[in-house]
Amino acid sequence: MSPKLYRYEGYIAGSRLPNGAVPVRFALGFGVFAEKDLLVSKKTKLDLGETYVFDTKHPKDPNSRFWQATVVTEPWHRVCKYKCQVERIYDGDTITRSIVNLGFNTTVVAKFRLYGINTPELRRPTLIEGRVARDRLKGLILDKEITIETNQDKKGKYGRYLATVYFDNVNVNRLLVDEGLAVEYMV
Secondary structure (H helix, E strand, O other): OOOOEEEEEEEEOOOOOOOOEEEEEEEEEOOEEEEEEEEOOOOOOOOOOOEEEEEEEOOOOOOOOEEEEEEOOOOOOOEEEEEEEEEEEEEOOEEEEEEEEEEOOEEEEEEEEEOOEEOOOOOOOOHHHHHHHHHHHHHHHOOOEEEEEEEOOOEOOOOOEEEEEEEOOEEHHHHHHHOOOOEEOOO
């Protein structure tokens, strides 16, 4: 099995080191940055301060300072995917606590609004329908590892990150709409 590649956007933060590694500063999302020394082919021209997209391969030693990387030349869209563990759900379209793995041995706690849908609120007159939607979402993803897809650092009006949620390769946002527990809604 080949090692998993992780795609990150970062800028060249310094000159090449003697071993050919390049210091790169990455925006991991959620306002978090990381700096890593990437082993990139010496034939690849990289300009100080310029931004590039890299496919990185995590080293076998998690404490290693140097990561293998190649520069991506095809177009890259800023939609980011992250693995996260869901710990708390408020209602059918809000995850109030999730531990998000940003890569580079870095995690953050974040709140999410399920993008493109709206579920009934947990107050009268939609209290019962709201509980049904919330309980369905809990049954699908609470205490489970999910994948979220988000536009990096894009938030809705209540400060929650907008995300499409996937569990077992199923788009949970779409599933809630298909089951009649949510309606399509653009925030």
